[in-house]
Amino acid sequence: xKRGCWAVGLGLLIVAGGLALRLPQLDRRPMHGDEAxxxxxxxxxxxxxxxxxxPEEYHGPVLYYATLPIVWLSGARTxxxxxxxxxxxxxxxxxxxxxxxxxxVADGLGRGATLAAxxxxxxxxxxxxxxxxxxxxxxxxxxxxxVIGCGWRYAQSRRIMWAVLAGTSIGLxxxxxxxxxxxxxxxxxxxxxxxxxxxxxxxxxxxxxxxAVVWGGAAAVVVSVLVFSSLGQNLRGPWDSLRAYGTYFxxxxxxxxxxxxxxxxxxxxxxxxxxxxxxxxEALILVLALGGGMVAxxxxxxxxTEGGCHGRAPxxxxxxxxxxxxxxxxxxxxxxxxxxxxxxxxxxxPLVLLAGVGAAAVPGxxxxxxxxxxxxxxxxxxxxxxxxxxxxxxYRFCGDYRxxxxxxxxxxxxxxxxxxxxxxxxxxxxxxxxxxxxxxxDSWPLPWYLRRLNRVGFWERPPEEVAAPxxxxxxxxxxxxxxxxxxxxxxxVSTYGLRPDVRLLVYVERxxxxxxxxxxxxxxxxx
Amino acid sequence: MLAxxxxxRGAVGLMVAAVLAGLAVGNQPGQAEQTREAxxxxxxxxxxxxxxxxxLPKPAFRGTPRHVPPGSVNLxxxxxxxxxxxxxxxxxxxxARDKPVTSSDKEPIIGALKFVTDGQxxxxxxxxxxxxxxxxxxxxxxxxxxxxHGVLVWHYHLNARVYHDVLVQVADDADFITNxxxxxxxxxxxxxxxxxxxxKEYWDTYEGKLIDARGEQARYVRLCSNGSTTxxxxxxxxVEVFARPAK
Numbered sequence: 001x002k003r004g005c006w007a008v009g010l011g012l013l014i015v016a017g018g019l020a021l022r023l024p025q026l027d028r029r030p031m032h033g034d035e036a037x038x039x040x041x042x043x044x045x046x047x048x049x050x051x052x053x054x055p056e057e058y059h060g061p062v063l064y065y066a067t068l069p070i071v072w073l074s075g076a077r078t079x080x081x082x083x084x085x086x087x088x089x090x091x092x093x094x095x096x097x098x099x100x101x102x103x104x105v106a107d108g109l110g111r112g113a114t115l116a117a118x119x120x121x122x123x124x125x126x127x128x129x130x131x132x133x134x135x136x137x138x139x140x141x142x143x144x145x146x147v148i149g150c151g152w153r154y155a156q157s158r159r160i161m162w163a164v165l166a167g168t169s170i171g172l173x174x175x176x177x178x179x180x181x182x183x184x185x186x187x188x189x190x191x192x193x194x195x196x197x198x199x200x201x202x203x204x205x206x207x208x209x210x211x212a213v214v215w216g217g218a219a220a221v222v223v224s225v226l227v228f229s230s231l232g233q234n235l236r237g238p239w240d241s242l243r244a245y246g247t248y249f250x251x252x253x254x255x256x257x258x259x260x261x262x263x264x265x266x267x268x269x270x271x272x273x274x275x276x277x278x279x280x281x282e283a284l285i286l287v288l289a290l291g292g293g294m295v296a297x298x299x300x301x302x303x304x305t306e307g308g309c310h311g312r313a314p315x316x317x318x319x320x321x322x323x324x325x326x327x328x329x330x331x332x333x334x335x336x337x338x339x340x341x342x343x344x345x346x347x348x349x350p351l352v353l354l355a356g357v358g359a360a361a362v363p364g365x366x367x368x369x370x371x372x373x374x375x376x377x378x379x380x381x382x383x384x385x386x387x388x389x390x391x392x393x394x395y396r397f398c399g400d401y402r403x404x405x406x407x408x409x410x411x412x413x414x415x416x417x418x419x420x421x422x423x424x425x426x427x428x429x430x431x432x433x434x435x436x437x438x439x440x441x442d443s444w445p446l447p448w449y450l451r452r453l454n455r456v457g458f459w460e461r462p463p464e465e466v467a468a469p470x471x472x473x474x475x476x477x478x479x480x481x482x483x484x485x486x487x488x489x490x491x492x493v494s495t496y497g498l499r500p501d502v503r504l505l506v507y508v509e510r511x512x513x514x515x516x517x518x519x520x521x522x523x524x525x526x527x
Numbered sequence: 528m529l530a531x532x533x534x535x536r537g538a539v540g541l542m543v544a545a546v547l548a549g550l551a552v553g554n555q556p557g558q559a560e561q562t563r564e565a566x567x568x569x570x571x572x573x574x575x576x577x578x579x580x581x582x583l584p585k586p587a588f589r590g591t592p593r594h595v596p597p598g599s600v601n602l603x604x605x606x607x608x609x610x611x612x613x614x615x616x617x618x619x620x621x622x623a624r625d626k627p628v629t630s631s632d633k634e635p636i637i638g639a640l641k642f643v644t645d646g647q648x649x650x651x652x653x654x655x656x657x658x659x660x661x662x663x664x665x666x667x668x669x670x671x672x673x674x675x676h677g678v679l680v681w682h683y684h685l686n687a688r689v690y691h692d693v694l695v696q697v698a699d700d701a702d703f704i705t706n707x708x709x710x711x712x713x714x715x716x717x718x719x720x721x722x723x724x725x726x727k728e729y730w731d732t733y734e735g736k737l738i739d740a741r742g743e744q745a746r747y748v749r750l751c752s753n754g755s756t757t758x759x760x761x762x763x764x765x766v767e768v769f770a771r772p773a774k
Contacts, residue, residue: 275652276637276652276657277636277637278636396636396659399660399759400660400758400759400760401758411754411756411758411759412660412661412754412759413691413754413756413759416691416716416718416753419718420716420718423716492601492715493601493602494601494715494716494728495601495602495689495691495728495756496691496756497691497754497755497756497757497758497759500757500758501757503756516716517715517723520717520722520723521722521723524717524721524722524723
């Protein structure tokens with residue numbers, strides 16, 4: 001069999017492996033508050049066809065537009081008919097898309113490095129975990145890689161089409177999340193340093209056709225404006241998208257709930273153990289990325305002797321660019337005090353590419369075929385261990401606080417509480433129109449889980465009229481409820497964990513509860 | 528079924544005394560409970576029963592949990608003062624020690640299933656087994672049928688937490704098909720799917736939860752739970768089953 005066919009077969013196997021780790025049981029983990037907010041925001045776009053960008057919160061609209069085709073295909077007609085899987089399928093597709101995009105840079109990284117990067121992308125615990133998380137991060141990583149891939153293809157072919165696609169990806173990055181500017185800064189810096197390093201200013205300038213700049217730039221602006229303006233319906237959107245940076249620069253400056261030390265991300269990736277519990281480490285990728293960095297330092301600008309795809313020599317420039325880009329944004333993300341674990345995806349993905357280069361190069365540094373075989377076997381086993389960690393992160397520990405990527409996550413008590421309220425609605429005379437009042441400072445993701453009920457009200461403090469068949473209150477606000485809520489004859493009250501140390505108290509009218517209990521007992525023991 | 532006629536008569540006397548005591552103290556709940564318990568203990572002593580002696584670990588935390596709403600919640604208020612004794616026939620002892628334990632979770636996250644009956648009750652690492660999220664159970668095979676008088680369970684008592692859907696059942700067979708009886712059930716919304724329960728939830732402490740087994744005869748004891756207010760996992764530090772050989 002030809003080598004090319006082997007490569008295609010292996011590539012398909014890697015994609016299948018990536019899907020196998022990402023697709024099953026997408027509803028297994030309770031919706032994070034942010035995921036629930038995004039699902040509800042999507043509902044606004046779905047129902048009205050318009051998305052009004054808020055420069056203070058929620059990020060750009062691409063996530064919601066990307067969800068539309070999935071929801072259409074799902075056959076759901078209302079938010080009540082959607083499921084967690086409907087929404088999480090979006091990041092799954094973009095997460096696997098990161099593997100497919102490697103095709104654009106295969107001749108730049110080299111065949112072995114591309115396959116290795118594909119394997120590491122498919123198996124990386126953090127990439128797998130956040131590929132099942134309905135937030136913007138995986139989309140941003142995808143578009144950033146698309147910019148690099150299309151840019152590389154333009155550099156190789158000088159075809160305007162690639163410049164337009166790169167520009168489109170730049171626009172989509174902007175319309176996905178405000179942190180795109182870190183990636184932009186990283187790309188520009190890495191590009192300038194790479195060209196300077198290789199002393200190819202003149203040839204680089206010659207290769208850059210004015211048309212490419214104009215068309216690429218125009219594509220970026222048009223796409224961003226179109227998406228932020230909700231296809232022309234909200235003309236303020238593009239302006240707000242720029243105004244938002246005032247808010248986000250202030251937030252990035254720190255003094256907030258999410259401030260962490262500069263080494264927070266690197267420690268999380270290198271070794272993490274919240275005792276008592278299992279350890280987590282993606283040190284394999286970090287170490288191999290260092291190897292890839294050494295390749296970038298050593299590699300001749302015109303390519304090394306390793307065979308690339310279709311017999312072409314791999315481009316040292318691309319590896320160097322990726323190394324510099326990764327290093328730049330590692331530093332920026334580490335320096336910014338505001339840190340949430342999902343943000344690390346943006347700098348970790350370039351490190352995965354670099355690790356692919358390292359994995360392909362390291363066995364070659366050994367003398368003798370036996371040593372090379374040993375190193376290759378060790379790397380294979382280590383990658384398998386990475387896959388096992390990914391499975392653990394995505395399934396067994398998907399909502400466990402000892403998983404480093406589980407951050408400010410709700411407990412499954414919120415799912416059970418909502419499930420119970422739905423079962424009560426089936427007993428109540430009003431059915432899905434049963435009135436439910438929720439009193440909580442921060443009730444997310446409860447609105448998502450109560451989406452099938454038609455009459456649910458949310459308050460941050462108890463309203464004047466609280467009484468309802470079902471009243472849900474967080475434990476810190478329960479004492480502010482009227483006296484009627486303390487009598488055992490009036491309400492049946494039960495507790496559910498919302499977050500560690502935050503409990504939901506579900507007050508159910510005594511008559512409704514007794515009817516519920518009667519039916520349950522009849523179903524269990526017979527009438 | 529009660530084990531012996533004398534003990535049965537004692538239990539009836541106990542119930543009558545408890546009712547009378549309850550009527551006597553009227554509407555002062557805390558005082559009423561204490562008086563009821565004292566009356567029960569007195570009646571039990573008359574019936575030849577003795578207070579079950581328990582070996583408790585050291586408390587791991589002090590104080591009471593924050594934001595416990597008063598009154599109506601389906602949750603026992605943290606108790607002030609010692610636990611009322613469980614009156615049992617003389618010779619009753621822990622028969623679960625070192626007996627084999629099985630579980631719905633074949634691969635515990637932390638620890639081993641044998642920890643459930645190894646006698647180590649301290650709230651520290653290496654003394655408890657942690658099972659995965661959702662409804663999970665552990666089951667103790669007592670190796671022969673016993674007359675059960677009490678089950679004492681410590682889920683986790685390093686910090687204040689409430690475990691959900693706590694059920695204690697006994698049965699004659701390992702598959703829990705024959706003669707299944709429920710000793711305790713606080714699954715008030717039937718989310719575990721084993722029937723609705725009327726017992727209250729409770730805070731796990733160093734004292735453990737002592738459940739009256741009412742003289743049921745059984746060989747197998749199964750305990751269920753469905754995560755806690757702190758996390759979704761299920762923990763067991765120790766389970767003791769107080770019993771006498773079945774006649």
